[in-house]
Amino acid sequence: MNSLAFFDCLSIARRIQSQVGSVLSSELHTFAYLSCLLSLYKGNPVSEWGYDFIGIRQNAPYSQPIDDSKSNILRLGFFDIDKEQYIRVSPSGILEHDRLKLLKIYSRREQFIEGACSSILALPIGLIRNALSKEPNLLASQESNSVKALLDERSPSLVLLYDQFNALSSAVRIEMTNLMIPAIVWLSYLSKINEEKEGGMSNG
Amino acid sequence: MAEVDYRMMTEIANIYMTPLVKQYGDKGINILRVIFGTLQQMYKWIEPLQVKGSIVVFVTIESNVQLINNHEGVLHSDFKNIMQDSLTSLIVQVLENGDFLIWKNLDIDVRQLSENSILYEYHDKIERLISAREESHIPKLIKGRASMFAPPTFSDLTEAISEYREEMVRFSSCYLLKEVWYDNNRIFLKNKPEFIMRNSLTNFLKIRLRGDGVEVRPEQNVDESHPVDIKITWMFSNRLALIEIKWLGKSRNGDGSVSTEYSESRAKTGAKQLAEYLDMNKSQAPQHVTKGLLVVFDARRRNTDQLPSSISRVEGLYYADKEIHFDPCYHDIRADFFLPSRLFIEPICQENQ
Numbered sequence: 001m002n003s004l005a006f007f008d009c010l011s012i013a014r015r016i017q018s019q020v021g022s023v024l025s026s027e028l029h030t031f032a033y034l035s036c037l038l039s040l041y042k043g044n045p046v047s048e049w050g051y052d053f054i055g056i057r058q059n060a061p062y063s064q065p066i067d068d069s070k071s072n073i074l075r076l077g078f079f080d081i082d083k084e085q086y087i088r089v090s091p092s093g094i095l096e097h098d099r100l101k102l103l104k105i106y107s108r109r110e111q112f113i114e115g116a117c118s119s120i121l122a123l124p125i126g127l128i129r130n131a132l133s134k135e136p137n138l139l140a141s142q143e144s145n146s147v148k149a150l151l152d153e154r155s156p157s158l159v160l161l162y163d164q165f166n167a168l169s170s171a172v173r174i175e176m177t178n179l180m181i182p183a184i185v186w187l188s189y190l191s192k193i194n195e196e197k198e199g200g201m202s203n204g
Numbered sequence: 205m206a207e208v209d210y211r212m213m214t215e216i217a218n219i220y221m222t223p224l225v226k227q228y229g230d231k232g233i234n235i236l237r238v239i240f241g242t243l244q245q246m247y248k249w250i251e252p253l254q255v256k257g258s259i260v261v262f263v264t265i266e267s268n269v270q271l272i273n274n275h276e277g278v279l280h281s282d283f284k285n286i287m288q289d290s291l292t293s294l295i296v297q298v299l300e301n302g303d304f305l306i307w308k309n310l311d312i313d314v315r316q317l318s319e320n321s322i323l324y325e326y327h328d329k330i331e332r333l334i335s336a337r338e339e340s341h342i343p344k345l346i347k348g349r350a351s352m353f354a355p356p357t358f359s360d361l362t363e364a365i366s367e368y369r370e371e372m373v374r375f376s377s378c379y380l381l382k383e384v385w386y387d388n389n390r391i392f393l394k395n396k397p398e399f400i401m402r403n404s405l406t407n408f409l410k411i412r413l414r415g416d417g418v419e420v421r422p423e424q425n426v427d428e429s430h431p432v433d434i435k436i437t438w439m440f441s442n443r444l445a446l447i448e449i450k451w452l453g454k455s456r457n458g459d460g461s462v463s464t465e466y467s468e469s470r471a472k473t474g475a476k477q478l479a480e481y482l483d484m485n486k487s488q489a490p491q492h493v494t495k496g497l498l499v500v501f502d503a504r505r506r507n508t509d510q511l512p513s514s515i516s517r518v519e520g521l522y523y524a525d526k527e528i529h530f531d532p533c534y535h536d537i538r539a540d541f542f543l544p545s546r547l548f549i550e551p552i553c554q555e556n557q
Contacts, residue, residue: 160208
């Protein structure tokens with residue numbers, strides 16, 4: 001089992017639950033991927049994240065370690081799930097998260113997870129998911145029409161992502177620990193770019 | 205590959221990088237975080253369209269400084285008991301302990317107030333952040349929404365159905381909906397496709413309408429003998445939507461025989477049923493504002509009596525623009541009836557036929 005994915009599941013679920021009451025399985029993948037991208041934004045290499053993602057249907061990110069961790073967490077009783085598949089962190093899950101985040105290997109991920117999940121404060125989850133699906137690597141994955149690992153160091157889409165992050169960094173200007181604003185600005189940018197593109201297509 | 209639009213990125217960043225955020229860094233961002241969190245909490249209880257004037261939420265840079273003098277604010281710990289019937293304006297100062305000082309129907313100079321605070325203002329569907337007398341407009345990324353911070357509502361449902369039509373149904377791209385077809389060219393449906401359609405729409409709406417207190421549940425009973433296909437509950441605004449699903453077209457059994465054929469009259473029956481459901485629901489959930497939506501999956505193709513295995517564009521798309529004429533038009537004569545949504549699913553047509 002990937003312990004980093006295990007921790008991320010607990011941390012993401014707890015944060016989203018505090019905003020919208022529960023979390024869906026697909027949101028664990030979405031926000032884990034967004035957290036990973038914020039880690040790249042802060043200059044960390046892809047390999048440091050600790051697990052991989054692939055692009056699946058509807059341009060959504062998916063990570064097998066996240067899926068395996070979710071199943072383990074459910075089995076251990078740290079998540080409760082209802083018949084409509086809404087997940088909630090159980091009291092023992094909260095204690096487990098509190099215990100794990102004291103360890104440096106996990107605590108340094110909290111900044112990225114917090115930044116990703118804070119975007120829910122300003123943007124609806126549906127919009128975040130749609131905006132993220134227009135991110136260069138997920139777009140390229142859809143265009144290639146095959147299941148490939150996302151964030152391949154040699155792919156042109158990763159270069160474009162870094163270009164976007166350079167622009168983001170220049171636009172935000174100041175150095176900050178809290179990544180909520182970069183997350184909101186970048187997702188809004190992806191959403192607006194896509195809106196313009198679709199507007200252009202329907203007009204033209 | 206597309207280039208990066210630096211100008212657009214900078215414009216969006218400038219909305220959130222208010223002067224006081226730039227000056228105070230993480231402290232300023234934490235204040236923004238508090239404001240955004242308060243807005244989400246507030247809009248569960250306050251409908252922005254019902255406030256005629258402005259809604260202002262602010263946090264002072266120095267903790268708990270009283271910037272509005274001469275008028276007593278009322279201390280609240282939540283927004284549950286704020287009566288909004290006669291509100292012309294609402295001003296909220298968020299205090300360090302999470303409580304709120306609230307002033308109703310008070311006229312203030314927001315620019316002056318913004319000198320030592322970060323402030324959000326809503327007025328007539330426009331949202332701004334103001335600090336140190338500089339203002340920026342929060343982009344409206346979802347059309348039709350009064351506030352980007354308000355939970356999803358009826359207008360989000362109609363928007364979501366339009367997205368579902370284009371993104372999932374038109375070319376049957378939803379992975380669940382791919383399973384409804386008897387044949388690879390999407391000419392005939394499988395027998396009893398309604399459960400797959402319901403699951404596909406439920407799944408989409410569940411993800412698309414995510415927000416605190418929004419529940420999308422399949423097949424809830426209005427009473428024991430009259431199920432609706434999907435029920436959506438907006439907990440904090442006492443809104444309910446009941447969705448009835450019908451399908452049109454031909455379905456075939458595993459042995460190739462036609463099992464069912466539904467034409468336009470099936471949709472009309474659905475509208476009548478839904479109107480009856482809504483009447484029944486009035487007595488069972490009188491405290492809710494309930495609206496009904498008829499969703500029609502339209503898989504009709506012309507000239508399919510010979511059960512062809514391929515179809516031309518002329519025959520396959522014959523019904524693509526043929527709207528259904530409802531009589532009576534419940535959506536015109538009843539306020540609790542959405543305009544029915546017909547979702548035409550295109551077949552794979554043979555170009556040279």
